[in-house]
Amino acid sequence: MxxxxxxxxxxxxxxxxxxxxxxxxxxxxxxxxxxxxxxxxxxxxxxxxxxxxxxxxxxxxxxxxxxxxxxxxxxxxxxxxxxxxxxxxxxxxxxxxxxxxxxxxxxxxxxxxxxxxxxxxxxxxxxxxxxxxxxxxxxxxxxxxxxxxxxxxxxxxxxxxxxxxxxxxxxxxxxxxxxxxxxxxxxxxxxxxxxxxxxxxxxxxxxxxxxxxxxxxxxxxxxxxxxxxxxxxxxxxxxxxxxxxxxxxxxxxxxxxxxxxxxxxxxxxxxxxxxxxxxxxxxxxxxxxxxxxxxxxxxAGSLPPSTMALREELREAGVQPKDIEVILSDQGALTFWRQATTLFDDARLVTNWMLSDLSRLLNAHGDTFATSPISPEGLVELLNLIKRGTLSGRMAKEVVDKMYETGKPAEAVVKNLGMSQITDGEAIKKVVEEVVALHMPVVEDYLSGKDKALGFLVGQVMKKTKGQAKPDVVNTTLKEVIRAVGEKT
Ligand SMILES: [Zn+2]
Structure with missing residues (x-):
């Protein structure tokens, strides 16, 4: 050509x-x-x-x-x-x-x-x-x-x-x-x-x-x-x-x-x-x-900050270039982001939640950030529950859906669903021991070097706890319990 x-x-x-x-x-x-x-x-x-x-x-x-x-x-x-x-x-x-x-x-x-x-x-x-x-x-x-x-x-x-x-x-x-x-x-x-x-x-x-x-x-x-x-x-x-x-x-x-x-x-x-x-x-x-x-x-005196200045503001807060362009292209999103980040100091987490789960819900309902039923304050309340370890990321996704549906704040949704993350090591250990006893062949697979087998066991613990066990605690506890089993045999 x-x-x-x-x-x-x-x-x-x-x-x-x-x-x-x-x-x-x-x-x-x-x-x-x-x-x-x-x-x-x-x-x-x-x-x-x-x-x-x-x-x-x-x-x-x-x-x-x-x-x-x-x-x-x-x-x-x-x-x-x-x-x-x-x-x-x-x-x-x-x-x-x-x-x-x-x-x-x-x-x-x-x-x-x-x-x-x-x-x-x-x-x-x-x-x-x-x-x-x-x-x-x-x-x-x-x-x-x-x-x-x-x-x-x-x-x-x-x-x-x-x-x-x-x-x-x-x-x-x-x-x-x-x-x-x-x-x-x-x-x-x-x-x-x-x-x-x-x-x-x-x-x-x-x-x-x-x-x-x-x-x-x-x-x-x-x-x-x-x-x-x-x-x-x-x-x-x-x-x-x-x-x-x-x-x-x-x-x-x-x-x-x-x-x-x-x-x-x-x-x-x-x-x-x-x-x-x-x-x-x-x-x-x-x-x-x-x-x-x-x-x-x-x-000239009445002009707002330029788009380049807005990009700089977002960049300095740690927002990634691709996300900067998405936020910048929607004035309502920028206003939402600014309100949320004055209340919550992890701008990246705010950005991620805005552009993934909240955007998904807004698009599905024909809403925008300017008309979002979940306010910046509402999102921050949810992010605080994640930060404090009350909710895992997976549970939070379920909570945000319910918040959107019902218009209720995060705490109320968590209470209604009877949800909160199990962080108590003893409670998790009990479930882990049950799972290990039930699936000895898989445990043996893991002990013989099949690392993938651990994923199955983690899955079983999460299932038994309805997804409420803190994943990193489950992981370490499982390894401990299996190690103990391995030493015995
Ligand atoms: Zn006329």
Missing amino acids: KHFEVIIGLEVHVELKTRSKLFCGCSTEFGADPNTHTCPVCLGMPGVLPVLNRQAVVYAAKAALALQCTIHSYSKFDRKQYFYPDLPKAYQISQYDQPLAEYGHVAIVNGGEVMKTVGVRRIHLEEDAGKLNHLGQRLGDAKGSLVDLNRAGVPLIEIVSEPDMRSADEARLYLTELRNILSYLDISDLRMEEGSMRCDANVSLRPAEYVGSLEELPRVEIKNVNSIRNVQRGIEYEVARQAELLEAGERIIKETRGFDDQSGRTYSQRSKEEANDYRYFPEPDLPPLVLTDAFVQEV
């Missing part, structure tokens, strides 16, 4: 969670009855005037600073013109040649290490379009389409990366980190499945002999993919498709393609527009956006 350099750039649209739309007072709430959140401004009636939402500018500036961009003191709005039923004005108010912010970057983190830095070319503010609901399974065989303009005019930022990514995996890591960063800013719901975060991927392949050349390559844009996983799948498919075409001596056509979730394939939608197809021109109804240093300073 010929060698190709894969070149990927991503455009990410993020809906800002302001209460009202970008240029009018209509609500931005998701899921309302169609066309109930509309007014003459967002319906594009003649004679109306847009007024910029200040909160949207603050949110956009937060994103720009968190992505290390330079915020321009002067930017302006432009009309991007195209005809489509979801766009009542037949133009979208966006920012073209003078965007809000430029020259940022996002560090891609893999296995706890910064793998590379992806440039952020620009961030601009724009309004969303409405939504078409097709009456049919697919657009192709729909009987008709209904227009819902509730979304028309909802504020968006578009974050355009440099074409710095070289694999589908890097694109996934970039999106993951972008979502992490934005989630701590609390400026968007970031729900890809609901469309509050949407991603278009530009993919092109450069044959080895052109590496380093400035010749522009035909780009294929994969539009509106609804999850990070699917962005990765779409790019993987597209890279393979383009490589096959190029190897067969064919040309790549510059086009826009959709992604089909079921088949994992991309499919041709239309040939791609050039910027000048949109006939951009300055929006005459809005003054330029002028942001003072004082405004930018104020926004």
